[in-house]
Amino acid sequence: MEMLKKMIIEKGHVSNSALLKVDSFLNHQIDPNLMYAMGEEFKRIFGDLGVNKILTIEASGIAIGVTTAHAFQVPLVFAKKNKPSTMGDSYNTVVRSFTKGKEYNITVSKEFLNKGDKILIVDDFLAMGNAILGLKTIVEEAGAEVVGVGIAVEKGFQDGAKILKGAGINLHSLAIIDSLENDKITLR
DSSP states (O other), X not given: OHHHHHHHXXXXXXXETTEEEOTTTTSSSOOHHHHHHHHHHHHHHHTTSOOOEEEEETTTTHHHHHHHXXXXXXXXXXXXXXXXXXXXXXXXXXXXXXXXXXXXXXXEEGGGSOTTOEEEEEEEEESSSHHHXXXXXXXXXXXXXXXXXXXXXXXXXXXXXXXXXXXXXXXXXXEEEEEOGGGOOEEO
């Protein structure tokens, strides 16, 4: 997606050879035009798969999730990193965040994922695929189906895409970073 790639080149900052900072437009300060364009692009890519819910993980996946849900005209469900006291029965799994370097027990209320749902998972970044695999586990426990995974920015130099595709996941990334070496962003 050219709009996203242009922003990555113009506004992205390399923190080290594994971390790209895009918080000025993607996951701290959010560019709404970019978010809606990404939602529409995911609708174009996955629109014929019968998606009836969008699923993401808090917090940085929510903006992309909302605009994608808007494009599909379906609900957005997001996994919480802490189970609130008001949540009843829930699906739970543990995922490890590459960026944060810690584990989270993510949870989704059983009332929002149903047997037979066709789920599109979206997220801002793909590194090792742990969050996506955790969400997939929750979806399958609910008796639903992951019909696709849409990622804004994939770190192509890490194994996430290979792992997800190896698990039979229909993956599409809007921008793929091949390298962050020498403080230079190299896009595929």
